[in-house]
Amino acid sequence: MLLQLDFDSDIPIYQQIRNQIVMGIAAGQLVPGERLPATRALAEDLGVNTMTVSKAYQQLRQEGYVASDRRTGVVVRQREGEAPPVPRETIDGLRLRLCELRLAGLDRAEILRLCEKLCDEEVR
């Protein structure tokens, strides 16, 4: 999976790393058990500070997307049994986007159609 960072973006670099890894897992580009680069290796590869990558991995760990230990390093987490609850920030973020779509003039049906279309694209 390719990670593409944009240093001109308003989104912090660690957030871009986190977001793209989440999108990669959702799209099946990163499968459960797949090893991610070590913090230093990824920082060296991207030319960013080790702390930046460390922060992204820490967030991914807290959100349950990856797991890490000293032997295996950072790996994409196997989702077994009940999925972890959706983080509150994600729900709040979704609510905000819905409000923005309403203010942009879309009605309920149009919003649902748009969501369905985006979901289909992700699954593909």
Add this chain to the structure above:
Amino acid sequence: MVGTLILWGCIIWVVPLMYVLLRNEAKWKKNIVVGATLPYEARQDPEVESVLRRYRRQLGWVSLAMLALVVPCLFVSRFSVQFILWSVWILVAIVVPQISFVLTNMDLRRIKEERGWHKRSSAQVVSDLAAAAIPMKWISPWWFLPPLALSLVPLLLDREMWVLWVADAVLVALCYVGYRWLFRLRSEVVDENTDLTVALTRLRRYNWGKTWLWIAWATGFFNLGLCLTLEWFWGAMAVTLVYCVVVVVAAIGIEFRVRRAQERLTADSGKEFYVDEDDCWIWGMFYYNPHDKRLVVNNRTGVNTTFNMAKRGAQIFMGATLLILLALPLVGVWMMYEEAIPVELRVTEEAVVARHSGTEYDVPLEDIESAQLLEEIPASSRVAGTAMESVSKGRYKNGEWGRFTCCLDPRTGPWLLLRTTEGEIWLFGASDSADTQSAYQAVEAAR
């Protein structure tokens, strides 16, 4: 004339080397040609092809002109003038072919803009997670120990020149330092093909280690060879020549093997998504990326590395290198000055005084055990000091006397050999033979 031929022989190979290296840049590797990243379709573009043809032709003419420039320089008799021409020629031979490269790179970038092939900005960076996850298998430092041990063998054979042997051993140790810290651990992303990225990454990493190990072994053998042939000028020259040839051939051979593999592996790349970092490479040559926190970066093609010019350390290093290169002709000016000053020899009430430029040697008369006027000097080699056509000064040694100090004009004779009560040997000779004669008489009279 022999000295002149050796002097030019040391550097003339720069021309064919620059030619083959720069000409090879006109071959497509990792979607890059002459420092410009272009899509697959550009390979059949008539304008791109025409620019590349012109570039190859220009390189050929520039190289021929550089070689032709050497011919009149060979007939200059004064060594200092020869050295000035030599040092200026090196600069010109390195810089001028690069101008062709830069102009072609600018042409290709113009075409790229016109065709709408320019997509990314310098603020973007791409990494392949699978390739980045491959751990680097560093060659163990133990592999560098045998050549290091080899380079230290001369210390057992010749203690007198220990500084030279230790300096060479340090060079071998520096090979490991260079291998370990002059490399950027970055995956070689060309497009979305992870297998390709992994293959290119492994190719570079393997050959990087191989290059440094080769240089370490060659330096170890060079140290030993130099020690065994030090007393024999042509032997030492032959060993030095073989060392230079081995190092250059090994390094260039590996560089070209990597380039060929890159060319072959990426022959079909660039049809859809491809990585384009052109905005980070000034003229396709100098890496400048303020977003990149690393000082050392890998060249896009081949196996070599370079510096990120956005970092202060790189700017200081490159600035200092440039200053040294530009100051090289000044050494020739200093040599002209040294050549023009005669060697003076006189006897005061207390000592024999030999002087040249800012150097002065005093031998107290009371310490002199014997004085002898020589018509010939035994063949000697320099330990530390100056050896020019008009002056030899400093510490020298030969098989007959061992180590001695001299300050003389080798073109004129006779020369005054002094031995002191403490066993020291001094050899003096003024540029004016009459001064040497009268110094000898004065010393004899004073004893």
